[in-house]
Amino acid sequence: MAFVEFHGVTKYYEMGGQKIAAADGVDFSVEQGEFAVIVGPSGAGKTTVLNILGGIDTCSGGKILLDGREVSAYTPKQLTEYRRYDVGFVFQFYNLVQNLTALENVELASVLCRVPMDA
Numbered sequence: 001m002a003f004v005e006f007h008g009v010t011k012y013y014e015m016g017g018q019k020i021a022a023a024d025g026v027d028f029s030v031e032q033g034e035f036a037v038i039v040g041p042s043g044a045g046k047t048t049v050l051n052i053l054g055g056i057d058t059c060s061g062g063k064i065l066l067d068g069r070e071v072s073a074y075t076p077k078q079l080t081e082y083r084r085y086d087v088g089f090v091f092q093f094y095n096l097v098q099n100l101t102a103l104e105n106v107e108l109a110s111v112l113c114r115v116p117m118d119a
């Protein structure tokens, strides 16, 4: 079993009676320690896939496993803990706290961690 597994993951949006497939049956796996890059044209679904993997969004169907745990079946509370303890995420537009320094932004995350590294 791989560290990250996507099995037939879908994400659909309804817009004006139209069904938009942001992800339409995504399958891939990433081994522990592997460096993976997701590439594709604008609108291909990269952000959708990463948001779902990061626990920021949920999928419409399919199955996501991380270290053998089924993230796609998590409750909102489990997803909150998953985001807090299991995932790191650098956003396209950063989403940093504006009035804090770079170091303080990192320290903020270490306040939430169980075993933080020195900021």
Ligand SMILES: Nc1ncnc2c1ncn2[C@@H]1O[C@H](COP(=O)(O)OP(=O)(O)O)[C@@H](O)[C@H]1O
Pocket: 013, 015, 020, 021, 022, 023, 040, 041, 042, 043, 044, 045, 046, 047, 048, 049
């Ligand atoms: N909230 C949304 N409502 C409707 N359609 C969306 C929404 N988010 C993304 N999409 C659509 O899903 C597709 C994939 O988007 P996205 O994951 O942002 O692609 P990428 O990051 O590869 O550019 C696009 O067609 C986009 O318009």
Ligand SMILES: [Mg+2]
Pocket: 046, 047, 048
């Ligand atoms: Mg994107």
